Amino acid sequence: MEWETIFKEIHAQHDFSNLKSKLEIDYETKTIFPKREDIYNAFKFTPFDNVKVVIVGQDPYHGVNQAHGLAFSVKDGNKTPPSLRNMYQELESDLKIKRTTPELTGWAKEGVLLLNNVLTVEEKKANAHKNYGWQVFTSEVIRAISEYKTHVVFILWGSHAQKLLPLIDQTKHHVILNVHPSPLSAYRGFFGSKPYSETNAYLMKHNISPINWAREDIS
Numbered sequence: 001m002e003w004e005t006i007f008k009e010i011h012a013q014h015d016f017s018n019l020k021s022k023l024e025i026d027y028e029t030k031t032i033f034p035k036r037e038d039i040y041n042a043f044k045f046t047p048f049d050n051v052k053v054v055i056v057g058q059d060p061y062h063g064v065n066q067a068h069g070l071a072f073s074v075k076d077g078n079k080t081p082p083s084l085r086n087m088y089q090e091l092e093s094d095l096k097i098k099r100t101t102p103e104l105t106g107w108a109k110e111g112v113l114l115l116n117n118v119l120t121v122e123e124k125k126a127n128a129h130k131n132y133g134w135q136v137f138t139s140e141v142i143r144a145i146s147e148y149k150t151h152v153v154f155i156l157w158g159s160h161a162q163k164l165l166p167l168i169d170q171t172k173h174h175v176i177l178n179v180h181p182s183p184l185s186a187y188r189g190f191f192g193s194k195p196y197s198e199t200n201a202y203l204m205k206h207n208i209s210p211i212n213w214a215r216e217d218i219s
Helices: 003-013 017-029 041-045 082-095 105-110 134-148 158-162 195-205
Strands: 053-057 112-116 153-157 174-178
Touching: 003 134, 041 105, 041 112, 053 134, 082 195, 105 112, 112 134, 153 158, 153 195, 174 195
Parallel strands: 053 112, 053 153, 153 174
Antiparallel strands: none
């Protein structure tokens, strides 16, 4: 199956005309991230058949030249954001892997769908598009992955991501629940949780090749 098929199913069930019209106006009159051509990069770099892991973020970074369509990822050349820095700290503790770039295109190409709940944002205004209707679309994406695939690892960090839990069939998928890696919450259980090795152990148990968390492709 391909994302195009999934998207057609979703659009047949929901009306996104209001979302589209708002985005058209905003991209013409305001500074919106990511660039239009990067909005769906998570699906571009991780084809449906390649999805092994889903990591859910909230909305894109709202600084200049940061967001490029992958949750938690910023373009190479930027400073590593605080949450991602904590993710890398746990990765090094868990698997002794030390990453040098804040761009996660390599993970996406490994089969990690880096999906934000909301796919666009206005400059310097976090959550500016939280009421635009993106969550309807991204929730249906999660539902489709759960329905059409088996043995996917869903990593839901923080209460925002965990609202998607009812959409996931836990009889055929694995869910990792924890606090968000943000500096505000990481010390409440994120550090020491070993999500990367847990993910790979589950995949290998089901004869699926593990994720190379060290992969550092640049888009």
